[in-house]
Amino acid sequence: MAIERTLAILKPDCVRxxxxxxxxxxxQEAGFEIQAxxxxxxxxxxxxGFYAVHEDKPFFDDLTDFMSSGPCVPVVLEKENAIADFxxxxxxxxxxxxxxGTIRSDFAGSIQENIxxxxxxxxxxxxxxxxxxxxxxxxxxx
Ligand code: ADP
Ligand code: MG
Numbered sequence: 001m002a003i004e005r006t007l008a009i010l011k012p013d014c015v016r017x018x019x020x021x022x023x024x025x026x027x028q029e030a031g032f033e034i035q036a037x038x039x040x041x042x043x044x045x046x047x048x049g050f051y052a053v054h055e056d057k058p059f060f061d062d063l064t065d066f067m068s069s070g071p072c073v074p075v076v077l078e079k080e081n082a083i084a085d086f087x088x089x090x091x092x093x094x095x096x097x098x099x100x101g102t103i104r105s106d107f108a109g110s111i112q113e114n115i116x117x118x119x120x121x122x123x124x125x126x127x128x129x130x131x132x133x134x135x136x137x138x139x140x141x142x
Contacts, residue, residue, distance in 0.1 A: 004082035005035065007128035009117035010073035012066065015039075019107055020073055023116060026103060027077065030089050036076035036129075036138045044068045050131055059112065066112055074132040078140070083125060086118040 010023055028034070042050070047067035054060050079085060091102025095114055098105035108114040119125035135141050 001081040003078060003080055004122050004125065005129060006077050006079075006082040006086045006119045006125045007117070007132070008075045008077055008086065008119075010075065011113070011115055011117060012070040012072050013109060013113040014107070014115045015071050015073065017107065017115075019115065023103055023107070024075075026089065027075075027086075030079075030085070032077040032079045032082065032086065034075060035078050035140055036133045037073065038132065038137075039071050039073050040132075041071045042068045050128070063112060076129050076133060076138055083119060083122055087120070090116050090118050 008027070010020055014020060014023055024034075044064055047064040048055070048060075051060065051063060051067070054063065057063075077086060089103060091098025091104040093104075093114060094111040095104045095108035096111075098108070103116055104114050119128050129138070
């Protein structure tokens with residue numbers, strides 16, 4: 001299996017619930033290496049840009065309101081098979097369908113406010129990383 005990078009975001013609900021430490025602990029214990037991290041509040045337009053793939057969905061306006069509602073923590077993670085393994089760690093989009101012991105099952109309040117984002121392919125991992133981080137902000141490149 002190849003070493004991959006995925007872009008995680010600890011979403012505004014994770015920050016509000018004071019779960020940054022707990023979620024990062026689980027991520028690190030699962031073997032992911034943190035390559036970059038920052039805290040910021042997305043503007044509505046930035047959230048719309050990040051989730052542009054969902055612009056035709058009925059939940060797009062609510063989702064981008066939520067994602068721009070307060071600080072979030074984008075994190076670049078590296079690991080063998082990072083994309084699939086991270087999606088396994090966080091669980092299904094809807095916390096009611098997420099497997100027991102996953103981050104979303106344990107902490108998410110709803111299908112929208114589901115604590116954490118994870119990229120769905122290596123190509124999107126790269127694209128989403130570039131949305132938040134310059135090359136020189138990723139420790140492996142320093
Ligand atoms: P994932 O984050 O698991 O990859 P999607 O890419 O399908 O899920 O959706 C992006 C985000 O949009 C989800 O994480 C969630 O915050 C929100 N979302 C997805 N589906 C719904 C829905 N049916 N109703 C409300 N919000 C949704
Ligand atoms: Mg997705």
